[in-house]
Amino acid sequence: MAQLVAEHHQTLYRYAYRLTGSVPDAEDLTQQVFLIAQQKLEQVHDLDSVRGWLFTVLRNCFLKGIRQRVPMPMANTDFDINLVPEEILEESVDSEQLQAAINTLADEFKIVVLMFYFEHHSYRTIAELLKVPPGTVMSRLARAKAHLRRKLIEGAEYVVPRPDIARRRERIG
Amino acid sequence: MDRRTIEGLEACRPGSDDLRSTELSDVARRVEQDPETRIAYERVQAWDASIGNAVEQVPVPTGLAERILGRLEPVSLAVRPDAVVLAHRASEQLAIEQLAIEQKTSRWSRPNHFGSRRRWLAAGSLAAAALLVTAFLSTWLRPDAPRPLEGLADGWLQGLAGSWQPAEQAPRGFALPSAVSSATSMGWQQVGNPRGVAYKLSDGKAGTATLFVVRLSVAGLPIAPPTVPQSTTGGKAVAYWQSGSLVYVLVIEGNERSYRNFVSVSTTPLA
Numbered sequence: 360m361a362q363l364v365a366e367h368h369q370t371l372y373r374y375a376y377r378l379t380g381s382v383p384d385a386e387d388l389t390q391q392v393f394l395i396a397q398q399k400l401e402q403v404h405d406l407d408s409v410r411g412w413l414f415t416v417l418r419n420c421f422l423k424g425i426r427q428r429v430p431m432p433m434a435n436t437d438f439d440i441n442l443v444p445e446e447i448l449e450e451s452v453d454s455e456q457l458q459a460a461i462n463t464l465a466d467e468f469k470i471v472v473l474m475f476y477f478e479h480h481s482y483r484t485i486a487e488l489l490k491v492p493p494g495t496v497m498s499r500l501a502r503a504k505a506h507l508r509r510k511l512i513e514g515a516e517y518v519v520p521r522p523d524i525a526r527r528r529e530r531i532g
Numbered sequence: 533m534d535r536r537t538i539e540g541l542e543a544c545r546p547g548s549d550d551l552r553s554t555e556l557s558d559v560a561r562r563v564e565q566d567p568e569t570r571i572a573y574e575r576v577q578a579w580d581a582s583i584g585n586a587v588e589q590v591p592v593p594t595g596l597a598e599r600i601l602g603r604l605e606p607v608s609l610a611v612r613p614d615a616v617v618l619a620h621r622a623s624e625q626l627a628i629e630q631l632a633i634e635q636k637t638s639r640w641s642r643p644n645h646f647g648s649r650r651r652w653l654a655a656g657s658l659a660a661a662a663l664l665v666t667a668f669l670s671t672w673l674r675p676d677a678p679r680p681l682e683g684l685a686d687g688w689l690q691g692l693a694g695s696w697q698p699a700e701q702a703p704r705g706f707a708l709p710s711a712v713s714s715a716t717s718m719g720w721q722q723v724g725n726p727r728g729v730a731y732k733l734s735d736g737k738a739g740t741a742t743l744f745v746v747r748l749s750v751a752g753l754p755i756a757p758p759t760v761p762q763s764t765t766g767g768k769a770v771a772y773w774q775s776g777s778l779v780y781v782l783v784i785e786g787n788e789r790s791y792r793n794f795v796s797v798s799t800t801p802l803a
Contacts, residue, residue, distance in 0.1 A: 361601055368597050373590040386596065393600050401704040454589045461587075476580070476587045481550055482543040493555070501542040508579070 363400070364393055367413055374414065374477050378421045378469065380462040388424070392417045414478055415488065418470060460510035468503040471496055533569060537562055541573050546581035682763045682770045685781045688723055688730065688744055696721055696732050703729060706745040709780055711757045711773075715741065715794045728778075735793040741784040748779045757782070757795045764788055771795065 371392055376385035395416050402412070461469060474485045482500060486493040540559030544550040551560045551573075562569040696719025702708070706729035708717055715733040718740075723730050728746030735741070753774035761769040761784070769784040769791040784790050 360604060364597050364600050364604075368600055369592045372592050372596060373588055376590045377587060382593065386593065386599070389596070390600055390603060393604060397604055397705065398703050454586060457583070457586050473587070475545065476584045479545060479584075481545060481548070483553075483555075497539040497543045501539040504542050504576075504580075507583070 360393075360397055363396060363409070367410060368393070370410070371413055371417055374417060374473065375421070377458065377461060377473055377477060378417075380458055388417060388420055391420050395420070411478075418474075422466070422470070456511065457507075460507045463510060464503055464506060468499050468506070471499045472503040472507065475500055533572065537569060541569075541576050544573070544577065546577050546584060682765075682768075685744060685770060685772075685783050688781075689742060689783060691723070692730060692742070693721055699731075702731070706747075706778070708743070708745075709775065711780075711796055712743060712782070712794055714796055733794060735790075737793070739784070739786060739790050739793050741782060741790075741794050744779075744781040744783070746779050746781070747777055753779065760788055761791045764791075 368389060372385055372389045375388040375392075376382065379385050379388060392413055396413060400409075461472070464472065470489070471485055474480045474488070475482070480488070482496045483493055485500075486496045489496070537559050540551075540556045541563075544556070550556065551563065563573045564570070699717035699719055702717070702720040708731060712733060715735055718732040718734050720729050720731050722728075723744060723746060728744060728748075731743045731745070733741040733743055753772060755774060757773050757780075758771055761771040761782075763770040764787055767785065769787055770781065771784075771791065772779065772781045774780070782791075782794065784794055
């Protein structure tokens with residue numbers, strides 16, 4: 360068990376933090392995953408699949424523990440090529456700003472987008488794991504990513520704007 | 533760009549060959565033939581790579597692994613034959629077990645403060661449980677005192693739920709000991725305090741028994757099932773022994789003869 364904790368607690372915590380957006384909640388969620396693992400780890404027959412199994416436990420715990428809350432409306436989730444920057448300065452993508460954007464996603468969108476970005480699952484695998492049609496996953500993924508982009512673009516200091524947009528801003532200014 | 537193309541572009545993981553999948557063949561064709569779609573694809577890929585990296589950049593609190601392990605590891609009782617010390621440590625263990633169970637059954641998002649009514653009720657039951665344990669151990673350690681584990685087992689029996697979970701899904705940490713390998717497990721369920729598991733056993737005939745496997749380490753118990761049960765009163769035969777941090781309490785509907793149908797007695801530790 361100690362080895363399991365040593366190997367996976369950091370990744371699980373990071374995932375939990377992205378899901379919950381809170382340090383204490385992420386720690387509680389991580390703890391809960393290991394409590395369940397202690398009791399049910401015999402369900403995992405293939406040691407290579409432990410990480411995926413832990414992720415699944417974490418997602419399920421998160422979904423079961425969600426407070427009844429009204430998700431924030433995702434106003435405009437249409438794809439806009441102008442909101443996809445040509446170049447991003449990776450080192451200046453702010454983790455907390457990213458978290459603030461993730462926090463505004465409804466949970467069904469948040470789960471899908473984190474399974475895509477954090478677990479690196481294909482949309483087909485996400486659909487199988489969540490037991491929803493692949494089309495639903497594709498739709499949620501596209502909408503969630505468009506929403507994140509809009510939120511992140513509001514604090515766009517890390518984005519190198521397209522030259523035409525920059526010129527337009529200069530003229531307006 | 534149509535919605536199907538946009539969703540296809542957004543579904544491709546950065547650096548993957550997702551675009552080559554048969555389901556996205558029409559999107560791949562557009563990327564190949566339409567410059568605007570190709571640019572969009574390349575930008576989305578670059579964006580996703582960047583966000584994918586950023587999403588994993590979360591600082592982990594110091595000492596997290598230790599805190600997790602601290603809540604997982606069972607607390608063993610001392611081997612010192614001193615009722616007060618044992619009772620004190622047992623009450624500590626009960627508190628830890630209670631908190632663990634409470635945390636397991638509660639939502640992860642519940643704040644950790646001591647203001648809730650439920651918390652105070654839990655504290656009250658813990659204090660009562662601690663007193664009971666103190667009384668139990670103080671009595672038990674007297675040489676002329678009646679064996680109290682039977683009483684404890686009675687309480688566990690009364691607390692059992694009607695439904696049993698399938699035997700093959702029993703928790704590995706509370707496995708059936710080899711001493712009862714001749715019996716068949718009909719199911720199991722969790723026991724709350726101290727933490728453990730109850731098994732419903734059958735001897736293959738008409739005999740039934742309940743075996744409690746609880747995480748509790750107390751000095752003085754035999755390290756293997758006794759040749760005769762420690763108690764045969766009230767139509768029940770009760771035997772108990774210990775192995776490592778687990779205590780086994782076997783309660784059989786019947787007498788000493790029934791006991792032999794369930795237990796393979798050996799002179800060596802079996803559990």
